[in-house]
Amino acid sequence: MQIEFETPDQPAVHELIGELDAYLYSLYPAENVYALDISSLCHSSVLFAVVRDAAGAPIGCGAIVIKPEYGEVKRIYVRPQARGQGIARRLIEALEAKAVQSGCRTFMLETGPTMPGALALYERMGYQRRGSFGNYPDHPLSVFMQKDAR
Incomplete structure (x- = not known):
């Protein structure tokens, strides 16, 4: 398994994001569903990583959007056959x-119950x-979480 910071704008990653969206x-x-599309994931404020298996095939991906106050964890996905x-x-x-390394000290995320x-x-x-943050509405289909960096 290898984790690399890559561009999300590549066909194999589009496929991963499509699976996550489905x-x-x-x-x-x-x-x-508060998902970032490929063009949003390509923004300079986004750290995007791809996990590849030994053969180089992508099996997972994820991002952190760096904001002035915090980093928001987004688009975490691992293909079912690679879980566990x-x-x-x-x-x-x-x-x-x-x-x-970019100066982020607090991480937040929104996920589902x-x-x-x-x-x-x-x-x-x-x-x-924690409670809702940013522009997210307080909704029963959202769970908000936070972690401070060590």
Whole structure:
């Protein structure tokens, strides 16, 4: 497994994002999916990483949007066949480490209540539930979390 910071604007990554979107839209109504599209992920304020298997095929991706007050964790996804191996944890750790190098000291995220695996991972990584932030509405289909860098 290899984690590299890459551009999200490549066909194999489009496929990953498409899988993530299909999964999210199967769980939540469109108005409750706060996903960044490829062009937004290409912005200079976004750290974007791709996880590749030993053959170089992408098996996961994720991003942190660097804002003046915090870094927002976005688009964390690992293909189902690659789950359960600690890949998401290592991906998030790599993203956080790179964000800390950019001066980020607080991380926030929005996720959904029907994703217990993601919620458990974030909690194990030190994220704690909090109220809504940024432009997100306070909604029962959103769970907001925060972690301060060490």
